[in-house]
Amino acid sequence: MGNTSSMLTQYDIEEVQEHCNNTFSQQEIVSLYQRFCQLDRSGGGFISADEFLSVPEFAVNPLSQRLLRMLDGLNFKEFVAFLSAFSSRATLQQKVEFIFKVYDLDCNGKVTFNDMLDVLRDLTGQFISEQQREQVLTHVLEEAGYKKDSLLVLSDFMKILGNSGLKMEVEVPVD
Amino acid sequence: MEKKDSSSQISENVSHATTGDAQIVPQNMGKLNSSSSELDLDRPNLEDYLPIGSIPEPRGKLRLRDFLDISPTLTEAAGAIVDDSFTRCFKSNPPEPWNWNIYLFPLWCFGVVIRYGVLFPVRVLVLTIGWIIFLSSFIPVHFLLKGHDKLRKKMERILVELICSFFVASWTGVVKYHGPRPSMRPKQVFVANHTSMIDFIILEQITAFAVIMQKHPGWVGLLQSTILESVGCIWFNRSEAKDREIVARKLREHVVGVDNNPLLIFPEGTCVNNHYTVMFKKGAFELGCTVCPIAIKYNKIFVDAFWNSKKQSFTMHLLQLMTSWAVVCDVWYLEPQNLKPGETPIEFAERVRDIISVRAGIKKVPWDGYLKYSRPSPKHRERKQQSFAESVLRRLEEK
Numbered sequence: 378m379g380n381t382s383s384m385l386t387q388y389d390i391e392e393v394q395e396h397c398n399n400t401f402s403q404q405e406i407v408s409l410y411q412r413f414c415q416l417d418r419s420g421g422g423f424i425s426a427d428e429f430l431s432v433p434e435f436a437v438n439p440l441s442q443r444l445l446r447m448l449d450g451l452n453f454k455e456f457v458a459f460l461s462a463f464s465s466r467a468t469l470q471q472k473v474e475f476i477f478k479v480y481d482l483d484c485n486g487k488v489t490f491n492d493m494l495d496v497l498r499d500l501t502g503q504f505i506s507e508q509q510r511e512q513v514l515t516h517v518l519e520e521a522g523y524k525k526d527s528l529l530v531l532s533d534f535m536k537i538l539g540n541s542g543l544k545m546e547v548e549v550p551v552d
Numbered sequence: 553m554e555k556k557d558s559s560s561q562i563s564e565n566v567s568h569a570t571t572g573d574a575q576i577v578p579q580n581m582g583k584l585n586s587s588s589s590e591l592d593l594d595r596p597n598l599e600d601y602l603p604i605g606s607i608p609e610p611r612g613k614l615r616l617r618d619f620l621d622i623s624p625t626l627t628e629a630a631g632a633i634v635d636d637s638f639t640r641c642f643k644s645n646p647p648e649p650w651n652w653n654i655y656l657f658p659l660w661c662f663g664v665v666i667r668y669g670v671l672f673p674v675r676v677l678v679l680t681i682g683w684i685i686f687l688s689s690f691i692p693v694h695f696l697l698k699g700h701d702k703l704r705k706k707m708e709r710i711l712v713e714l715i716c717s718f719f720v721a722s723w724t725g726v727v728k729y730h731g732p733r734p735s736m737r738p739k740q741v742f743v744a745n746h747t748s749m750i751d752f753i754i755l756e757q758i759t760a761f762a763v764i765m766q767k768h769p770g771w772v773g774l775l776q777s778t779i780l781e782s783v784g785c786i787w788f789n790r791s792e793a794k795d796r797e798i799v800a801r802k803l804r805e806h807v808v809g810v811d812n813n814p815l816l817i818f819p820e821g822t823c824v825n826n827h828y829t830v831m832f833k834k835g836a837f838e839l840g841c842t843v844c845p846i847a848i849k850y851n852k853i854f855v856d857a858f859w860n861s862k863k864q865s866f867t868m869h870l871l872q873l874m875t876s877w878a879v880v881c882d883v884w885y886l887e888p889q890n891l892k893p894g895e896t897p898i899e900f901a902e903r904v905r906d907i908i909s910v911r912a913g914i915k916k917v918p919w920d921g922y923l924k925y926s927r928p929s930p931k932h933r934e935r936k937q938q939s940f941a942e943s944v945l946r947r948l949e950e951k
Contacts, residue, residue: 412634415643432639433923434632437932439940440625448633463630476622497619502934504941513948514619521616537617545623547630 385410397457398471400464405549406457413453423452439499446482463547470535472545477534487528490514614947625936637917641828642924644860647852667875675722675874682718686711694782702811708782709760709813715779716757719750723873727754731885734759734844738810740888743836744846745908746818747826748859749866750873751848754883761816762806764799766790772866784813790821790925800835807841816846819901822921825858826850829909830921837904838897844888845904847912851880862924884911 385393390403401409416424416432426449430436438444451459461467462475480488480496497510505513515525521537523529651660690711697704720727734742742761744751749772752763762784767773776787786802788795806812819832826849837843850857855876859869873879886907891900909916920928 409634415639416633429633430927432632432636433919433928433932434636434638435629437928437936438625438629438632439933439937440622440629441933444626444629460630460634463627463634472623476620476626479622479626480620493619496622500622500625500937501941501944502937504934504938505944513614513944517614517616517619523616534620537620543621543623545627547627547634550635 393454393457396454397461397464398467400461400466400471401457401549402551404551405464408549408551409457409460410453413456423450424448424456425450439502440479440496443479443482443496443499447478460547460549463545465546465548469539469543472543473534473538474531475545476538477531480534487530488534489528490518490525493518493529614944618947637828638919638923641824641830641917641919641921642860642862643825644856644858644863645825645827645852646856647854663877667877671724671877672875675724679718679722679874682715682722686715686718690779705782705811712760712779712783713757716753719753720757720879723750723870723876724878725754726878726880727883728881729758729883729885734761734814734885736812736814738808738812739840740842740844741807741815741817741836741839742844742846743817743819743832743904743908744848745826745829745912745914746820746823747848747850748823748857748869750857750859750869750879751818752816754848754881755816755846760813762786762813763816764788764803764818768866770865770867784815790922803835803839807839820921822924823859823861824921825856825860826912826914828915828917829905830917830919832901832905834897834901837891837901840891842888842890843900843904845886845908845911847882847884847886847908849882849912849914851882853880854878857881882912886911 385407387403390406393406394401394403413424416428418428418431419425426445429445429448430441435441448459462472477488478484480492482492482495493514494510497514498507501510518525518527523533651657690708693704693707693711697707742755744755752761752765755761756763760783763780764786765776765788767787767789768776776785781787784806786799786806788799803815806815817836819834819836820830821833822830824830855873855878857873857879859866864872889900889904889907891897895903905916908914
């Protein structure tokens with residue numbers, strides 16, 4: 378009657394821990410594995426975009442489509458690595474890097490004005506006009522000492538977000 | 553405050569209007585609460601299972617950092633990936649294993665032998681006898697008493713109750729019924745929380761309800777269209793929009809009939825695991841009838857009565873029940889409720905959901921159970937976008 382289907386060996390767990398820089402405890406990894414299996418309905422060892430969207434709380438998130446581009450088809454190790462930025466043990470640097478990656482979808486290490494505009498569009502939808510969005514963004518960029526055509530790199534993000542008391546933590550339920 | 557906002561937004565969107573569901577506690581609940589203090593511990597605590605508050609309301613001048621810091625939205629997304637209240641509603645929770653030591657294990661093995669080797673065959677026999685008795689009297693009654701509608705209806709009612717009793721006996725249902733037995737009268741509709749198709753059987757053995765149900769395939773579908781139709785049950789196909797209108801019309805016709813069997817509706821529209829209740833469909837609450845709530849709570853000591861229809865066929869579910877020691881459950885027939893002046897059907901539905909969830913000690917979640925079959929509407933997302941957009945615009949004006 379034991380719960381053998383979701384048994385991870387110590388080796389498996391250590392391997393995953395290493396992959397996510399020890400941001401999760403062994404207990405947490407076991408919990409995440411159970412959750413992973415729950416989400417992986419097809420049982421293929423990876424979670425498809427469709428399976429992620431079957432969680433309504435995720436599907437209604439304004440950034441879900443953007444996140445799906447990072448999430449689609451993740452296997453367990455990658456799944457844990459994705460979530461590691463939300464661990465309380467992750468450093469500020471890791472968290473900022475994660476945010477940067479959300480902006481920098483083409484992974485070229487630079488965030489352009491348009492990248493920022495895209496995220497802002499996801500967040501505000503039809504409730505702000507395109508023109509107004511550009512206006513606001515240009516304004517705050519200039520105020521922070523950048524120009525409309527400046528390319529922001531990770532260190533800029535670090536500078537901007539580094540001391541703002543970033544709170545980005547998700548607790549993994551452990552039973 | 554933030555938390556509440558985001559949660560009510562969700563329910564508001566689905567139901568168009570909602571007053572803070574926590575504050576509606578009808579007067580007659582006071583009595584119930586005092587009589588069962590242990591249930592009070594289980595009272596739904598909204599904050600427990602709602603997504604953590606969305607975008608916080610920043611103040612002062614707008615800065616670049618406020619735009620770049622998308623952490624609240626990301627946290628919410630990751631939180632939903634790690635754990636979410638919707639999936640929890642449909643998770644099977646098997647009973648705790650207890651066979652973990654050297655002398656309990658042989659005991660458990662002995663139990664397995666008894667359950668599968670003795671109890672199961674006896675139960676199959678009981679059920680077979682039940683079916684033989686039922687069919688040998690139902691068929692003549694159905695075809696020979698064509699002229700005597702009243703008598704025929706009465707006989708069929710008794711027979712359906714009988715076969716349901718055989719079903720309950722076949723899993724040794726230990727059912728405690730609390731409160732008055734429902735009587736037949738027009739203009740009333742019974743609503744209950746839904747865990748498995750056996751809810752229906754358990755309720756049906758006491759009163760021949762006419763039930764609104766999803767049309768099932770296989771042998772269950774055959775029973776539906778032949779036998780259960782005779783007690784006035786109404787079937788529909790969830791995916792067919794046209795069915796919805798037909799059901800609504802049939803419903804209205806049914807409730808006004810004096811001689812019809814009392815109507816039973818499972819307003820959740822889907823089976824939930826008996827730890828949570830999902831939103832009630834408003835259909836039952838806009839008929840203009842008295843609504844009689846029924847709360848059903850299963851004891852998981854021997855078997856999990858939740859029917860996970862995506863994972864298990866109903867036959868497998870029945871076999872699981874028939875090979876367990878017993879199905880233990882409580883059924884409460886609760887105080888009838890009427891639409892209060894100025895109350896919308898949705899508020900009414902939420903109020904009745906409150907009554908049921910408090911009585912059965914299950915938690916409320918602000919989700920529509922049909923999300924099992926479809927994606928949430930973009931309205932939910934738009935609501936979140938709107939609140940963020942508004943805060944941006946407001947702060948823009950401030951400067």
